[in-house]
Structures are given as structure tokens and as C-alpha cells.
Amino acid sequence: MLYLLTQAVDRAAQQAPERIAVSFAGASMTYGELLARSNQLARALTTEGVKRGDRVALLLRKGLHTAVSLYGIMKAGAAYVPLDPTAPAARLDFTIRDCGIRHVVTDSKGTPMIRRLIDHGADLRCIVGVEPEDDLHVPCVSWSSVVQLSAEAPTERTMEQDLAYVLYTSGSTGVPKGVMHTHRSALSFAEVAAQTYGFTPDDRLGNHAPLHFDLSTLDFFGAAVAGASTVIIPEAHTKLPASLSRLMEDERMTVFYAVPSAMTQLLLRGALDKRDLSALRWVLFGGEPFPPKHLRRLMALVPQALFSNVYGPTETNGVTFHVVPPIPDDSDEPIPIGRLYDNVDALVVDAKDTPVGPGEPGELLIRSPSMMRGYWSRPDLDERAFAKITVFGSFDDVYHRTGDLVRQQADGVFHFLGRKDRQVKVRGYRVELDEIEAALVAHEQVEAAAVFLVDVEDGDLRIEAAVMLRPDATVDVAALIAHLRDQLPVYAVPERIAVVENFPRTSSGKVDRLALKSQAASPQDIPV
Numbered sequence: 216m217l218y219l220l221t222q223a224v225d226r227a228a229q230q231a232p233e234r235i236a237v238s239f240a241g242a243s244m245t246y247g248e249l250l251a252r253s254n255q256l257a258r259a260l261t262t263e264g265v266k267r268g269d270r271v272a273l274l275l276r277k278g279l280h281t282a283v284s285l286y287g288i289m290k291a292g293a294a295y296v297p298l299d300p301t302a303p304a305a306r307l308d309f310t311i312r313d314c315g316i317r318h319v320v321t322d323s324k325g326t327p328m329i330r331r332l333i334d335h336g337a338d339l340r341c342i343v344g345v346e347p348e349d350d351l352h353v354p355c356v357s358w359s360s361v362v363q364l365s366a367e368a369p370t371e372r373t374m375e376q377d378l379a380y381v382l383y384t385s386g387s388t389g390v391p392k393g394v395m396h397t398h399r400s401a402l403s404f405a406e407v408a409a410q411t412y413g414f415t416p417d418d419r420l421g422n423h424a425p426l427h428f429d430l431s432t433l434d435f436f437g438a439a440v441a442g443a444s445t446v447i448i449p450e451a452h453t454k455l456p457a458s459l460s461r462l463m464e465d466e467r468m469t470v471f472y473a474v475p476s477a478m479t480q481l482l483l484r485g486a487l488d489k490r491d492l493s494a495l496r497w498v499l500f501g502g503e504p505f506p507p508k509h510l511r512r513l514m515a516l517v518p519q520a521l522f523s524n525v526y527g528p529t530e531t532n533g534v535t536f537h538v539v540p541p542i543p544d545d546s547d548e549p550i551p552i553g554r555l556y557d558n559v560d561a562l563v564v565d566a567k568d569t570p571v572g573p574g575e576p577g578e579l580l581i582r583s584p585s586m587m588r589g590y591w592s593r594p595d596l597d598e599r600a601f602a603k604i605t606v607f608g609s610f611d612d613v614y615h616r617t618g619d620l621v622r623q624q625a626d627g628v629f630h631f632l633g634r635k636d637r638q639v640k641v642r643g644y645r646v647e648l649d650e651i652e653a654a655l656v657a658h659e660q661v662e663a664a665a666v667f668l669v670d671v672e673d674g675d676l677r678i679e680a681a682v683m684l685r686p687d688a689t690v691d692v693a694a695l696i697a698h699l700r701d702q703l704p705v706y707a708v709p710e711r712i713a714v715v716e717n718f719p720r721t722s723s724g725k726v727d728r729l730a731l732k733s734q735a736a737s738p739q740d741i742p743v
Contacts, residue, residue: 256287
């Protein structure tokens with residue numbers, strides 16, 4: 216029986232120590248080696264004072280050390296807190312202070328950022344992964360010294376309710392919030408995913424997402440549960456679609472999981488028609504809607520693979536999935552988010568938390584063992600995030616309020632309608648910004664779209680949009696507005712549409728709408 220994430224590696228190493236656990240840029244590490252290295256790191260951390268329940272920051276670019284570090288931190292009884300190496304120092308400094316972090320695992324590439332954090336006043340006790348440096352004024356433990364330690368498992372006692380990791384996500388107020396997951400919540404999702412998608416030791420899962428993005432947990436933990444291999448995709452390949460598709464071919468990836476925007480780039484610029492992706496058996500996507508016209512073309516290029524829409528907030532891990540059937544050529548219907556995984560319960564409720572009937576819209580509430588423990592040091596957010604629903608007598612079930620609006624059909628399939636915070640009111644009318652985006656992307660010459668609200672003055676709100684067009688596009692803004700008027704009520708048609716070459720993205724690959732407002736300030740028409 217597994218009750219800790221680290222036990223998945225222990226079991227795989229015992230059953231097949233020579234099987235490849237992780238690979239990266241031509242190098243690889245077996246399960247036996249991963250177990251030994253993670254045990255050594257755990258011993259280094261405990262020697263430096265890390266105790267059960269501590270939080271240890273992980274500041275690493277992608278590589279084999281990624282897997283060693285996250286398992287080593289958990290084996291020490293601590294929770295790993297992945298930091299985005301591309302984020303501003305001020306944001307990382309906030310995370311370190313907010314989460315009470317005293318130890319950091321990094322490598323030589325992380326030294327400049329560590330130095331800036333110390334200059335910011337970060338109270339760090341030890342840096343693991345760099346050579347001792349006089350100007351850091353903090354004890355340092357090099358990787359070369361870590362591998363000299365005993366590879367025996369540490370003796371720290373950990374339980375399934377203990378924290379495994381804390382992921383910091385952007386809050387609606389602009390202040391990041393730490394989502395706490397336990398070994399039980401993370402392992403619950405890893406096990407149900409491995410079962411649902413039939414992971415076996417022969418699978419090779421592509422790790423596209425960075426560690427600070429929750430999609431990465433499936434790549435590492437789902438693979439470990441099945442004794443499969445995780446192919447860590449170098450960051451450079453994630454930015455070069457043709458290079459990524461070549462890597463997928465060379466590595467014979469069998470499962471690939473990424474956000475739709477990354478897959479759209481793979482479709483449009485990845486030279487897929489020149490690749491042999493016959494090993495690919497399942498393509499998973501999630502995190503944002505996938506335009507049907509792009510998904511239809513991608514499915515045609517990889518006909519042997521199943522495609523699934525995977526849904527679940529960071530706070531709950533994955534909770535639904537939908538195996539996409541062939542999409543008719545004339546269909547622009549949004550892809551459903553599907554049915555609940557086994558061992559997940561859900562309610563669709565109105566504003567008073569009263570369940571609505573089949574086909575009626577409402578907010579999705581989730582009850583699942585994969586649900587977070589709560590937000591780090593934010594009882595105020597916990598109060599709003601959890602709903603207690605009385606089931607019988609005085610017993611309450613605890614649900615997570617997703618903030619997502621859905622409709623569940625009589626057959627159990629959920630359809631995503633948008634975010635509660637993306638439902639806006641303009642001049643007295645309720646408008647779904649996600650619906651406008653879907654209508655724009657449905658235009659054959661639009662590659663991607665983003666819609667946002669602009670406060671003109673004194674609370675006067677205006678809907679604006681930005682679009683990326685296909686390279687051979689011959690459409691102007693006036694034609695796009697005419698297209699929208701055929702599909703939307705007049706009050707939902709954006710007053711301005713900017714044509715941009717690229718969308719600013721967050722480090723997880725999603726559209727950065729705040730940055731986009733600034734970039735789209737001076738829209739220009741493209742001549743017909």
C-alpha cells in the first residue's frame with residue numbers, strides 16, 4: 216500500500232531498479248539511482264536542520280536534479296515549494312518570507328538569484344546545490360558533497376496527512392497564495408490518473424510544464440506510481456515547436472500533457488506532418504479551453520492517439536476528464552470537461568448553495584481526496600474556498616468552491632461555461648468574456664483571442680479584445696466585428712479589437728491578460 220509519494224519511487228526501485236525513471240537531454244537516471252540520490256539529498260537536508268513539516272524552496276531549471284530534489288525534500292519530511300526561476304526577485308522574496316522558507320535547493324545557475332534574494336533580506340540558513348561562496352554568507356552544500364553521503368533511507372517519520380508541496384498561484388488581488396497539498400491529496404490524483412489512462416512501466420510521459428505549474432505533478436507522480444519513465448522536456452524545446460515535435464519523436468513519448476496554447480503552437484509550427492509520433496497513445500490537455508478547429512486538425516495528424524480534456528483547479532488536482540470523439544468539420548462547440556474521475560464527488564449550485572437541476576448553470580463544488588489541505592497561512596481564503604454542505608444529521612461534507620460555472624447534462628457530462636470572475640456586467644447586461652473569446656477563435660483566420668474588461672473612467676466599463684491572426688490572414692477588424700455580431704448580442708461585441716503578433720504569457724503558458732491590456736492599447740487594422 217502506498218500512502219506517501221516517495222513510496223512510489225521506493226517500490227519502483229525495488230521491483231525494477233534498472234528501469235529508466237527520468238531522462239533529460241540525452242542523459243537518464245534509473246529508479247535505483249533516483250532512490251539513492253534522493254535519499255542522499257534527504258540526509259543532507261536533515262543534517263542542515265530540515266525537520267518534518269518544514270518548507271524547502273526548489274529553485275532549479277529543468278534537469279535530472281529536478282526529480283532528485285522534489286523526492287529528496289519530501290523524504291526529509293519537508294514540503295517542496297517550487298520557485299519560478301524567471302519570476303522577479305520581489306515575487307520570489309515574497310514566497311520565501313510568506314512560507315517561512317529557510318533552506319533552498321538549487322544549482323550554480325540559481326546562484327545569482329540566491330544572491331539577490333539574500334540582498335533583499337531573505338533569512339536563509341542553508342543553500343544546497345552550490346559550492347561554498349564567501350559572498351553569500353550562508354552555509355552551502357555542493358551536489359558533489361551530497362552524493363558522498365549514505366544512500367540509506369532517512370528515518371524521518373512522515374504521514375499521508377503531512378504536506379508534500381506548496382504551489383504558489385496568482386491571486387485575484389495580485390498577491391500570490393500558497394496551495395497546500397498533502398501526500399494523500401497528491402497521491403490520490405496520481406493513482407486515479409494512472410488507472411484512468413492505463414499507465415504501465417512501458418510508458419514514457421513527456422514533462423512539458425514547469426514544476427511551479429500543477430500539470431507537472433501528473434508527469435512525475437503518475438509515472439512513478441506506474442513505474443513508468445518521465446521525459447523532462449528542456450525549456451528551449453517548449454519554446455520551439457518544431458524542436459519539441461522532434462524530441463517527441465526521438466524519445467518515443469507515449470503520453471503528452473500540456474496546455475492547449477502550447478499544443479496549438481505545436482500544430483501550427485511543429486512540422487507534425489514530418490514526424491513519426493506513432494508511439495503517442497494519449498494526449499492530455501487542460502488549463503484553458505482548446506479551440507475545436509485547432510483540436511480537430513491536431514487529432515487528424517495523430518490519428519492513433521486518444522485526446523482528453525482534463526479539468527481540475529490547482530486546489531483539487533484533476534477531477535474530470537473527457538475523451539474527445541471525432542469533431543465534425545462544421546462544429547465549433549466547446550469541448551466538454553467530461554465526467555468525474557472515480558472517487559470524486561461534485562455539486563452544481565446556485566448563489567445560495569442549492570443544487571440546480573440537470574442542464575442548469577451553476578458553480579461547481581468539488582469533494583475529493585485529491586483536494587488541497589488549504590491555503591498557506593490564509594484562513595480568510597480558506598473560509599471562502601470551502602463550502603460545508605449538510606448531508607445528514609449534524610455531519611457536513613466539505614467541498615471546494617471552484618469559482619467555475621458549469622452545466623451538467625443528464626448523462627453526467629460537465630460543460631464548462633466560464634469563470635465566475637469572468638462573468639461581467641456591462642451597462643446592465645451580464646456578459647461571459649469566455650464566450651466572446653470562443654466566438655472570435657471560431658473565425659477561420661484567427662489563431663488565438665483574448666477578451667478583457669477596461670475601466671474607461673468613473674466605473675464605465677468597456678469590453679476589448681486582442682487577436683493573433685494566422686500567418687496568411689486577409690481579414691480586418693471590421694470583418695471580425697461583423698463576424699461577432701452574427702453570433703453574439705450587440706452588447707457583448709467588443710468596442711475595440713487589437714491585432715497583435717504575440718500574446719504575453721505567464722510562465723505556465725497561459726495568456727497574461729493584465730500585460731495584454733497594455734500591449735493592446737493602440738490597436739491597428741490589418742488591411743484586407
